[in-house]
Amino acid sequence: MDTTELYAIDSLLDDEERAIRDTVRDFGDRELRPHIATWFDEGRLPARDLARELGKLGILGMHLDGYGCAGTGSVAYGLACQEMEAVDSGLRSLVSVQGSLAMYAIHHYGSEEQKQAWLPRMAAGEAIGCFGLTESDAGSNPASMRTNAKRDGADWVLNGSKLWITNGSIADVAVVWARTDDRIRGFVVPTDSTGFSANEIQQKLSLRASVTSELVFEDLRLPGSALLPEAAGLGGPLGCLNEARFGIIFGALGAARDSLEVAVDYARTREVFDKPLSAYQLTQKKIVDMAVELGNGMLLAMHLGRLKEAGTITPEQVSVGKLNNVRKSIEIAREARTILGANGISLEYSPIRHAANLESVLTYEGTTEVHTLVVGRALTGENAFS
Template sequence: MSTVAPLDLAALDTLLSDDEKAVRASVRQLCTERIDPFVAEWFEQGTIPGIRDLAKELGSLGVLGMHLEGYGCAGMTATEYGVACLELEATDSGIRSLVSVQGSLAMFAIWKWGSEEHKQQWLPAMAEGTAIGCFGLTEPDHGSDPGSMRTTARRHGEDWILDGQKMWITNAPVADVAVVWAQTDEGVRGFVVPTDSPGFSAPEIKHKMSLRASITGEIVLDSVRLPDSAAFPDVRGLKGPLACLNEARYGIVWGAMGAARSSLQAALSYAVERTQFDKPIAAFQLTQQKLADMSLEYTKGLLLAIHLGRLKDAGTLRPEQVSLGKLNNVREALEICRTARTILAANGISLEYPVIRHMNNLESVLTYEGTVEMHTLVVGQALTGIPAFR
């Protein structure tokens, strides 16, 4: 019998196709060569130097909007996109967020709800990484309840006038285009907003202790005048933004397992090399129990991600199933990182190892694009048929 792979005890690699493995290898190579040597420094600095060059490299690889069809997008499967998200987040959640916000939020919104003019104008450049997008939904006072947003869009002659503020918007300070959701007399509507529009600003948010290798900002709309053509033509209500969030949450189901794998790998290597009481700490029963539990939860989370990927490729994936995956995989990935930190002990808080970086990042991933509480209630409603959100 062949030797078992320590990071794949259940041989889940056998569930992936050759194409999926090829995507994994390509993304891992780019991360290894272009990002891994620098990402701890980026995290410490709280920025991504040369983000536009990195976006172009990611575009050249084909991962920006990779699961969308046409307009220069790669048209890959949902499972291939998931595998890419796992490898990106194994490097850093901030890098996966860059790709996810670009492809699954901004690009998907334009691809799904935009006019043909919107698609032709923005999607090819965004797929190439020569244009960066952001997605403006969350507000300072309204996160889990987007229906209470205060950003407004009112008609003024043939134009729209937008006023309001969005918060915690990935890519906003460097974006060329923002998809902004606003209250109108016709219900919630989406708008494609060039960031050079007069009255638009995106101050960067500093002093973060999580997702530091990600550029985050506000969106401030001060009487931003847009032509009628800037509005998404057909979609009304929260169906528009929630469909986009579901796309991004699916990527998180996979991405969280990347952070978990990286931390598990670091803990396993450290436990074998670190000697105490004249033997490696991997030889102690308590350490082995930690490693076994981490491996078990990683295996279950990855298996769930693969299964949901197959459902999405079959066109049968439901939003509550995405909530199930996001709730489980982020929660368990965070626990894996915390346990890995205990194995590394004091070294576990050093940026010389990836563990504390992943651990801090996942504290944000745990609550963005749906908090633990909201996804718990989504699952609870699916189980009981009774909504308990209010």
């Protein structure tokens, strides 16, 4: 019995949701899993080729309507994220940055011209997007960003930099948030613009199978039509982050599930003192504790997914999901590694890779501390951020 059977998760899904999950899982097993340890070891990802394949699979921006997007439900999207992250968090990051950050920003806040120009190509994986919000001194507090955009006639002139940007150095378009004389505004920036440069960040110990970059803007001139017309203030980027966080609520559990499955398979075949490791009480306790936390996380994810589909989910509820499920997933990956003993530090087995990746997932899209304070503010009415 696996954890989905233990909690009867399939009974909570409809036929379309199960079919989407199974399709993405089959793709991951066939096309991604055989290569992921090598990509992680070498610190690379063939992201452009993968984007086109993922576009054919239909999961880039799959939860958006129109412009080549499938318009699936939130749970179906979450399950797709989970299957991608069951292979590697870097792969889910590619999907969620494309769909829930860059595409969502254009879809939700962009002009019709911007939508027509970019969304169909991005949904097909023919164009890759990135999302420029974080800066070296502005992570948890994006209001302190220094990147600025100044009016010059009908144009805007962009200066500044962004850091830790997934897909940055391979992107065709960047959604960049900048301080203006009025408010923080978003801009759709083609990466072939004069004054745009991107430098890939090397020597990472986490998310190695992912492209992470610094973006630099030096007197980058943009036409007035580059402005996202429906976003003014921090509500724009924070709305995009809530979309991405939702994918993480499901996605992180994929890394946890894969770690647990690997540990159980190993324990069944590894003999210690003349019997399988799985026959020992302490091993079974570890497995049961991990399975219970994984199942509880899945029930939370499903509940939040249905709330999102009903249009009633709140940012605080998203924070609860991200806080709990990532925290529990990294604990599961670490515990699963202990069952593997010395073999657990080898890339032949996935838990140590998942644990390393989840260190990044624990931090990005809001740290554990930030989400704790979001929930604390909701419960007490007191703002403890400052």
